[in-house]
Amino acid sequence: MPGSRRARVPEIGLRAVVLDIEGTTGSLSHVREVLFPYARERLAPWLAARRGTAPWRQILDAVTAYTGEAQDEASALALLEQWADADVKAPPLKTLQGLIWSGGYAAGELHGHVYPDVPPALEYWQTQGTGRFIYSSGSVAAQRDWFGHTAHGDLRQLLDGYFDLTTAGPKADADSYRAIAAELGHAPADLLFVSDVGAELDAAAEAGWQTVAVRRPDDERAAVTGHEAVASLTPLVPRPGQGSSTALVDTQTQEDPDDE
Numbered sequence: 369m370p371g372s373r374r375a376r377v378p379e380i381g382l383r384a385v386v387l388d389i390e391g392t393t394g395s396l397s398h399v400r401e402v403l404f405p406y407a408r409e410r411l412a413p414w415l416a417a418r419r420g421t422a423p424w425r426q427i428l429d430a431v432t433a434y435t436g437e438a439q440d441e442a443s444a445l446a447l448l449e450q451w452a453d454a455d456v457k458a459p460p461l462k463t464l465q466g467l468i469w470s471g472g473y474a475a476g477e478l479h480g481h482v483y484p485d486v487p488p489a490l491e492y493w494q495t496q497g498t499g500r501f502i503y504s505s506g507s508v509a510a511q512r513d514w515f516g517h518t519a520h521g522d523l524r525q526l527l528d529g530y531f532d533l534t535t536a537g538p539k540a541d542a543d544s545y546r547a548i549a550a551e552l553g554h555a556p557a558d559l560l561f562v563s564d565v566g567a568e569l570d571a572a573a574e575a576g577w578q579t580v581a582v583r584r585p586d587d588e589r590a591a592v593t594g595h596e597a598v599a600s601l602t603p604l605v606p607r608p609g610q611g612s613s614t615a616l617v618d619t620q621t622q623e624d625p626d627d628e
């Protein structure tokens with residue numbers, strides 16, 4: 369993948385790495401072709417089966433608060449279905465998707481897709497004392513379920529925390545990255561955000577963060593420009609002997625298994 373070997377290993381002052389899910393640590397197509405349809409076909413039955421209960425009320429109240437207009441089940445469902453069909457990252461939809469997916473994981477019908485380079489990268493940062501966090505549009509509950517049910521096992525012990533739209537804010541808003549930095553208690557320049565979306569990386573950079581763009585080989589979208597670029601997390605992890613306290617290390621010659 370042209371340009372995927374330009375990334376440098378961020379080293380000096382790196383206190384925490386914050387990773388996106390869809391298109392970065394996990395497959396875009398798995399999210400869009402498996403996870404989203406699973407929730408989409410269960411939106412109406414989920415609400416109908418819980419009519420009048422606290423979870424049902426929670427969703428209706430969330431749609432009401434988000435839209436600023438009172439909603440009943442029918443109007444809330446219509447909005448939720450519209451958002452799902454257009455992949456609108458609306459927090460009420462993300463909450464409901466997470467609730468529906470949790471049933472799918474429990475039933476063994478879903479798993480979280482995590483690329484094979486992710487666990488070793490998380491393990492490396494863990495050995496370095498570097499914090500490891502997730503920031504996704506998916507709800508925190510959905511993120512936990514995703515990393516708790518992967519082909520590599522339960523990866524949650526490798527993660528220190530999770531941020532979503534309700535705890536940090538919109539992903540293309542620089543204030544969200546300022547909020548995360550404040551929550552983590554680190555200077556923005558000591559934080560690295562890794563994502564597949566240029567607008568998110570631009571927002572993080574505007575907030576003073578280090579950034580790296582990911583474009584996975586199975587992802588046919590155009591490359592993100594204006595940020596260091598990789599095809600997996602492997603180039604962000606120094607090989608043995610490469611040292612851990614040098615300035616940014618050029619990784620142009622580092623092997624990237626996902627390129628093969």
Ligand SMILES: CSCCC(=O)C(=O)COP(=O)(O)O
Pocket residue numbers: 388389390391399457462465503504505506507510511514539
């Ligand atoms: C398992 S989290 C589901 C991901 C999701 O709902 C989504 O919208 C993807 O957003 P991301 O910020 O991870 O690209």
Ligand SMILES: [Mg+2]
Pocket residue numbers: 388389390391392563564565
């Ligand atoms: Mg993404």
